[in-house]
Amino acid sequence: MSQKTIKITGWALTIILGLIFTMSAFMKLTQNETALAQASSFGIDTTTYQFLGIIEIFSLILFIIPRTGILGTLLLIAYLGGAIVTHLQHQQPIAMAVIFQMLLWITAFIRFPELKQRIFQTKKVQQ
Numbered sequence: 001m002s003q004k005t006i007k008i009t010g011w012a013l014t015i016i017l018g019l020i021f022t023m024s025a026f027m028k029l030t031q032n033e034t035a036l037a038q039a040s041s042f043g044i045d046t047t048t049y050q051f052l053g054i055i056e057i058f059s060l061i062l063f064i065i066p067r068t069g070i071l072g073t074l075l076l077i078a079y080l081g082g083a084i085v086t087h088l089q090h091q092q093p094i095a096m097a098v099i100f101q102m103l104l105w106i107t108a109f110i111r112f113p114e115l116k117q118r119i120f121q122t123k124k125v126q127q
Contacts, residue, residue, distance in 0.1 A: 010110040014064060017107060020100065021060045021076065024050065028053030042090055068095060070115055073108040 027035040028049050039049045045080075059079055063072025079103040087094045099105040 003052060009038060013107040014111065015104065017076075017100070017104060018060060018064055021056055021063075024055040025053040025060065028056065041087055066111075070108070070112050073104065073112070073115070076104055080104065 031046060036046060036049065037045075040116070044052075053076075056079060059072050059075035061072070062068040063076055065072070080097050083097045084101070085095050086092075087097060
């Protein structure tokens with residue numbers, strides 16, 4: 001694949017994830033009735049749910065900006081990890097959160113090759 005194709009793919013996936021996380025955060029911040037019903041079934045009150053929306057937006061902004069993209073990636077991955085655990089605790093399906101987390105990792109590896117290189121480093125470190 002050419003560098004141009006890789007760059008376009010990375011940004012296309014970033015836009016898709018951006019739209020998904022924006023919609024999710026918007027539902028939390030606007031106190032959508034369906035979202036609030038699910039949150040209350042998990043024992044999450046409305047104030048905490050709005051705070052989660054703020055964290056989601058903040059992490060998303062960091063993810064989209066190239067200079068802070070790795071930090072945003074790690075924050076969103078941690079956020080989704082918490083969502084997965086919460087769903088598991090309440091016997092809810094986790095497939096969507098796992099799919100988004102995998103898509104986030106793939107996007108991060110495409111956009112930030114240095115992250116992939118760091119995680120899958122094959123050279124032995126000399127002491």
